[in-house]
Amino acid sequence: MMLKFQHGQYGRNAGIKERLHLRLFLRCTRSHEGENRIMNLSIFGLGYVGVVSVACLAARGHIITGVDVNEEKVRLVDAGLSPITEQDVPELLARAHKDKLICATTDAHAAILATDMAIICIGTPSMENGSLDIRHIESVASSIGLALAQKKGKTIIVLRSTVLPGTTQDTFIPLLEKTSGKKNNQDFFTVYHPEFLREGSAVADFNSPPKIIVGTAHQESGMLVLELYNGISAPQFVTDFPTAEMVKYADNAFHAVKITFANEIGLLCKSFGVSAHQVMDIFRQDKKLNISGTYLSPGFAFGGSCLPKDLRALDYAARNARVEVPMLNSVLESNRAQIRGAVELIMETGKKKIGIAGISFKAGTDDVRESPMLEVAGILLEKKCEVRIFEPLIDPDKLLGVNREYLEKRLPGFKRMLAGSLDELIDKSELVIIGNRNPLFAGITGKISGAKQVLDCAGFERMTDETRRYTGICW
Template identity: 40%
Template sequence: MKVAIFGLGYVGFTAMCCIAKEGHEVIGFDISEKKVNQINQGVAPITEPGVEELLTEGLKAGRISAHTEIRNHLHDCDMAIVCVGTPSAPDGAHNMTYIAEVTRQIAAAVGTTRTSPLTVVYRSTIRPGTVEGLIAPIFASMLGEAFKRSVELVYNPEFLRESSAVQDYFDPPKIVIGTIDGQPNARMDLLNRNLKAPTFYVHLAESEITKFVDNTWHAVKVAYANEIGRICMQLGLSAKKVHEIFVSDTKLNISPYYMRPGGAFGGSCLPKDVRAMQYIAADCGAHTHLVDSLLRSNEAHKYRLFERTTRGLAPGASVLLVGLAFKAHTDDLRESPNIDLARGLLREGYKLSIFDPAIDANKLVGANLGYAYTQIPTLSQLLVSKETAEKTTYDRIVIANDTHRKLDLGDHGDVINLNALS
C-alpha cells in the first residue's frame, strides 16, 4: 500500500519507519520544515532505539519521503494515518485544534473523484465520540454526497512505549480497531498482517476510550505505589520490602510493571490523558474520586522527592541530576517530573549540572523544544558530558531515571536514587 502519515512526532515518525520496514511506501507530512529536512536527509528527529536504522533502510529503498505540504500526494494513497498532537486545553480536555485542521486539509486534498475510498486512520488520543461528532462532520461538510465513497474512517490507538517503541510496534500487547459498524477493515488487516496480538474490532467510541482507560490505569498504578512508599517512609518501614511482598502476588495483583515506589509519573501521555479523563468523567456526571486525586497525589510526590533530594543539603551546594527525560534513552522532556525537580533545585539556589546522553539541546524540535526551553531556559548550559560527570566531585548525585547505567559513579557516597524508594 501507499500510506500517508500526518504528524511526524514520536508516534508518527516511529510508525513511518516501521510501516516502511513492512514494505509499504510511506509519505509523511509535518509543519516543521526542519523536521522534514532531517528525515529526508536520513537524520531521525527523535532519539528512540532502532528508528535511525529503519529510516536509513527506508530511504535507501525509496519507501520513505517527508513533506510540509500535501499538494496532490494523496491522490494515489490507500491510507492516511493521523498522529498529530492533542495537547491539554486549559480545562483539562484535549485541544482538538490540530485534529480539526488536519482533517480539513485531508478532506480538501481527497476531493470527490476517488474511485475507492481513502482509509483515514486516527491514532491521536481523542475523546470518545470525536470521530463521529467532529471528524466525520468536517468530511461531510467539505465532501458532501461524495463523503462516504471518498473516505472510510477508522480509529486505531497506539500502544508504543518510548525507548521500546519499535519493538512495541512489531510486537504489540493488543490491536484495537474502531470502525463505524464495528466490523473488520480490509486495509487495516493488510497493514497488520504480520503482527501477532489479540485483535479487537469495535465501534469507534469503544476504541477511542481505550487509550484513556490504559493510561489512567498506568497512572493509578504509579500513584498508588508511591503513596504506599510515602507511608512506609513515614512509618520507618522498608518500602522495598513491602513492594517485594506485594508484587510476588502475580495472581491477584496483576503485574509488577509500574508498581514500584519511585519517581513521579510524567511524559507526554499520562498527565494529559488523566486530565482529559477527569474532564470526561465530570462532563458526563460520573464521580471518579481516585482519578480526580491522581495529579494532586503526583504533585505531592514530586514535592516529597524534592525534599528527599535536598535533605541536609544547603543552597549553593553542587548537585548532579542523572536523567532529565521522563524515561531513560529518549529525549522526550514533555511534562517530565525530572524537569520539575531541576526547576526546583535551580529556584532554591543549588548549583545544578545535568547528565543525560540522549538529550542534545541543539536537536530538540517541535513541542519538545518549546517545553524544554520554557521550563529551563538555560538547559544547554546545564548539560554535561559523561567525562565531566564522572570526573567532577559533586555534593550530591541524584539518579532520576535509568540513565545512571551509562555512568560510572565510582564510590561516591552521597547518591540518592529516586527511581526506587528503599
C-alpha cells in the same frame, strides 16, 4: 500507466508529486513480491508517534509519505534522518530511505492523492483549562477533505491521535464529509486506531504491542488496518469508534493510577521504616488478586469488614506521619460518591417501593458490615421509601456477634423488611435493585413487567435499555 516509470527515474531533487508517483510504481512492483500486501501510506504528523510509525511500517515493506507542517521535520524525514531521539528509529529510517520507501512533504493534498491509507498521528495537547486541544485534528481533517474532493480512488483515513469518545464520529468524520462533499463509508472510510507505544521503547512496542484495536463502522477497512500488523502476535479487537477511543483513556488513567499507587505505598512504607521495593516486589507476585482482572469490572461501591477499615487506618497513619497520599485518601470518598449516586438514580425514578435483592457486602457471605447496600437501604428509609429486602444468605435469628450488632444498629427494622422469596420481592416492588452477584439474581430484568424497573448495582446483566426498564449503576 504507472508501470512506465523506472526505478531511479526521479532523483533526490525531484518534486514531491513526481516522487509520490514513483511510490505508486514501487507499490505496483512490490505487491507481487512478498506475502504481505504492500500498502501506499501517508502518515500525518512527524512527531513521536508519526516518526515511529513511518520507521516501523517502512520496515514492514510499506511505502510511506510523511506529512507535517513543520518544514524541518519534513526535511529530516525526507533525508532519512530522525527528528526524534528514539532507539532503533535512526537505523530504520536510514534503511527505508536507502530502499526508497519513504519521503516527506508539507503538501497534504499531494500526499492524499498519492496514497490509499492516511494515518493521522497529529498532536492533541491539553488546553490551559485541561480540555483537549483538537484544533490540529480539525485543521488536518479539513485539508484531507479538500484533497478527497478531487480524488477518484477510495481512501481509508485512520485516526491514531488520542481523542475523547465521540470525536471521530461527531467532529472528524463530519469535517471530512463537509470539506470533501463526499460520504464516509461510501466514498472514503474512517477507522479509529489508538496507539499504545511508549517513548523509549517505541519500536519494540510497535512490533510487540499489548493489543491492537480498531474502531470502525466499516469492517473491511478495519481488516485492512489490521493487515498492517500481519505476523505480529497481539490480541486484536474490532469495535465501534467511542469504545476504541475510550479504551485508550482507560489504559492511560490506569497506568497513571498504578504509578501513583506504587509511589504512595512507597511513601507509606518509608514512613513505617519498611522497604518499599520488597513490599512491591511481593505485591506484584500476586497474580490472582493484585496483577489480574480481579476487581476491575464496573460495579458498586466496595464494603465489608476489611477494605474501608484498612484504608481508614492507612489514612490516619499517613496524617500522623505527615505523609501526603492524596490518591489513597480519596478512595473512600469516591466510594461514598458511588453510594450517593445510587440513591440519586433511585430517587430519579420516582419509585417509592424499593426491593433490594442482596444486601450482604458481596455474594456468598452473610456479612453486612459496611455493606454499601445496607447504607442505601438506610438512606431510602430516611427518604420515606418502602424498602423490602431479599437476602437468602441471611437468617437474622442466626446472625452472631458484631455482624448482628451492626445490622441491628444500621437497619433496626431489618426483620420486618425481609421478603420470603425473590418473586415476592419483585411482586411487591416498583424498583428492584440487584445488590450483589448472588447467582439467584441473574435474569431479574426478564422477570419484571409493567412499569417496574431494575437498577443493577452488581454488573450482572450488562444491558443497556433505552426504555430505562433496566439501568446499570455505571454503565
